[in-house]
Amino acid sequence: MKMPKLQIQDGRDARRVRNKLRLNQAEFWGPLHVTQSGGSRYESGRDMPGPVQLLVNIVHGTPRQAEKLVSYLRSKE
Secondary structure, three states: OOOOOOOOOOHHHHHHHHHHHOOOHHHHHHHHOOOHHHHHHHHOOOOOOHHHHHHHHHHHOOHHHHHHHHHHHHHOO
16 A cells, blocks of 8 residues: 655645644644644754654544545554
């Protein structure tokens, strides 16, 4: 199974989605167990680790995107 395309690939994408959802940084990054300051660093250009990319897409992507990612990850067990 091929990994689905990630809609949120970097901090710039994350900031766009966060603003669209009208969430502050703590509200957006908190469910991922990423601190507000850590999220701010990603949004400012720091590379986002792969696991964080996956989580942000699962948590803040569409239900369909999340389902595809979870199915992909489970197929790797």
